[in-house]
Amino acid sequence: MALDLQEQEQIDELKAWWQMYGRWVTIAILMAAIVSLGWNGWRWWRQHQAQEAARIEAELVVALERGELPLARAAAHRLRESRTNALLADLSGLKLGYELWQAGDHAAAKEELGRVAEQGSEPYLRDVARLREAAVLLDSGSAQEAFERLAIAPVPELAARYEEVRGDALAALGRLEEARVAYQRALDQGTDPAWRELVALKRDGLGG
Structure with missing residues (x-):
């Protein structure tokens, strides 16, 4: 009987504790579940975005290999607009600008390289883009503008x-x-x- 009384006291204490703190325990559990769902959702979204960026970049590479420069420019635009991988977008812009230059489309090359030079995510990439842009300008007979682009x-x-x-x-x-x-x-x-x-x-x- 003593054991039964002790057990009953423990049960009563547990009931009393639950009445006092049960609401907060429930809230804490719900918050933990929400955080877990949010974290997993964020990870899924990031992974999905990374996969999408890689897919677009692959399209750009294939278009360049085939010499389909308008398609390559469209892919580069989508990659920039997705805002998922700034570094990948900058590297693609550098490659696209170079290929446009080699194809003789100086205006388009200058546009692509100028965008990386002004908006690139890394100082080194911005400076590479500016250097290539100056080379394009020189090739198109704009020596003064090329010189001015390298003032920085x-x-x-x-x-x-x-x-x-x-x-x-x-x-x-x-x-x-x-x-x-x-x-x-x-x-x-x-x-x-x-x-x-x-x-x-x-x-x-x-x-x-």
Whole structure:
């Protein structure tokens, strides 16, 4: 009987405790369930978005391989608008801009590269885009605009290449002494032997 009384006391204590705290326990359980559902839902959404970005990027690559540049540009636009992977969108923009340049569509190449240069997610990618944009401008005869596009100091890794293209723009503008100085600055900063040989040829080709 003593055991029964002890058990009854425990039950009564549990009932009393539940009356006091049961509502909060229920709320805590519900909140935990909501958080769990939200977390799992967020993870599913992120995974779905990543898969969608990868699918669009694959479409872009295939379109470029086939030379279907309008389709590639449409895919690049969808990739940017999805806002799921800024880095992938920037890299695709760089590749698309280069391919458009090689295809002779300077206006479209400048547009794609300019977008990455102005809105890119990483400083290095923005500077690469600006460098390629300057090359496109040079190729289309806009040396002054190319020179102006390179007025912003790039990340250190690209400093030598920036000086080289500045030299190219200055040479095209007939500012030969300034071009020579730019080429020399490029040589002072660059280390790749084959690249240095090319830059030295450009510098020495300017004459006395």
